[in-house]
Amino acid sequence: MSSRRRFLGTLVGGAAGLAVPCLTPAMALGRSRRGAPLQVTRLTDRLAVISGAGGNVVVLSGPDGVLLVDSGSMERSRDLLEAVATLPGGRNVRTVFNTHWHWDHTGGNEAMRKTGARIIAHENTRLWLGTQIWVEWQNRTYAPRPQQAWPTETFYTSGKMDFAGEPIEYGYLPQAHTDGDIYVYFRGQNVLVPGCVLAVGSYPIIDYCTDGWLGGMSDATRELAGKIDDKTRIVPGMGPVQGKADLLAEHAMLADLQNVIWRLMLKGMGTPDIIAAHATQKYDPTWGNPDLFVHSAYRSLYAHCREIRGAV
Numbered sequence: 001m002s003s004r005r006r007f008l009g010t011l012v013g014g015a016a017g018l019a020v021p022c023l024t025p026a027m028a029l030g031r032s033r034r035g036a037p038l039q040v041t042r043l044t045d046r047l048a049v050i051s052g053a054g055g056n057v058v059v060l061s062g063p064d065g066v067l068l069v070d071s072g073s074m075e076r077s078r079d080l081l082e083a084v085a086t087l088p089g090g091r092n093v094r095t096v097f098n099t100h101w102h103w104d105h106t107g108g109n110e111a112m113r114k115t116g117a118r119i120i121a122h123e124n125t126r127l128w129l130g131t132q133i134w135v136e137w138q139n140r141t142y143a144p145r146p147q148q149a150w151p152t153e154t155f156y157t158s159g160k161m162d163f164a165g166e167p168i169e170y171g172y173l174p175q176a177h178t179d180g181d182i183y184v185y186f187r188g189q190n191v192l193v194p195g196c197v198l199a200v201g202s203y204p205i206i207d208y209c210t211d212g213w214l215g216g217m218s219d220a221t222r223e224l225a226g227k228i229d230d231k232t233r234i235v236p237g238m239g240p241v242q243g244k245a246d247l248l249a250e251h252a253m254l255a256d257l258q259n260v261i262w263r264l265m266l267k268g269m270g271t272p273d274i275i276a277a278h279a280t281q282k283y284d285p286t287w288g289n290p291d292l293f294v295h296s297a298y299r300s301l302y303a304h305c306r307e308i309r310g311a312v
């Protein structure tokens with residue numbers, strides 16, 4: 001076994017034991033399994049968060065139906081629809097945004113389409129859902145999803161819409177956690193939903209296998225922070241509600257580690273060397289085990305080395 005394959009095997013084994021924010025290895029499509037009760041948290045009169053069904057699902061209530069941001073995992077889609085139905089207008093899911101392609105954020109798409117909902121996402125998310133994907137850091141192949149799971153409407157840059165009188169802004173965050181990340185901002189409610197660009201309690205995932213990269217994560221967190229104020233509540237892809245200070249803390253960490261890791265790469269170091277050099281040490285008490293982050297940061301920086309040479 002090559003040292004590279006052995007190292008990846010260690011990462012995958014390690015990731016299985018960590019609270020990895022996305023693409024939890026235990027997830028599998030096609031299984032319908034009832035689990036622990038989902039948690040419904042009201043944020044405002046009109047907004048709620050449902051957690052426990054894969055990634056966080058944000059629900060905006062209107063008199064004639066609801067809008068969701070993300071659709072959870074397939075195995076919990078029945079539970080999710082039941083939880084949504086307890087909220088005002090929740091028996092009629094009209095619109096769903098997908099923040100990115102990962103299955104714990106799009107797994108309920110088929111169930112939502114069956115209720116007649118339209119699904120909005122970045123075009124790259126639609127493309128990923130329609131193709132086979134090899135995720136190296138998980139040693140896992142994701143099969144194409146059936147057409148019923150694909151977004152019905154896609155966009156490339158940004159947009160605005162109104163849902164039951166509530167203004168909604170959404171936009172693309174180029175090549176960050178994946179290459180199809182979007183945010184949804186409920187400006188009137190002052191609630192931002194950035195998907196997994198904001199991580200809680202562990203280093204963010206950079207899914208370089210679908211063209212996420214460290215520099216894009218750094219840019220995305222800076223851009224999002226510029227759209228909000230100190231009272232904005234941020235619902236991350238996983239975990240509890242955060243604030244602007246949390247987003248800025250992640251941005252500072254990402255920007256610093258981009259420099260640190262790149263300079264070590266220029267010395268000829270590979271991922272195991274950078275981990276052994278404890279390059280992330282001062283951030284580890286906050287962000288946890290850095291191994292997967294360093295591996296994916298390295299791979300993503302390597303892919304973007306031309307543009308970094310001009311900036312660092």
Ligand SMILES: [Zn+2]
Binds near residue numbers: 177
């Ligand atoms: Zn994700």
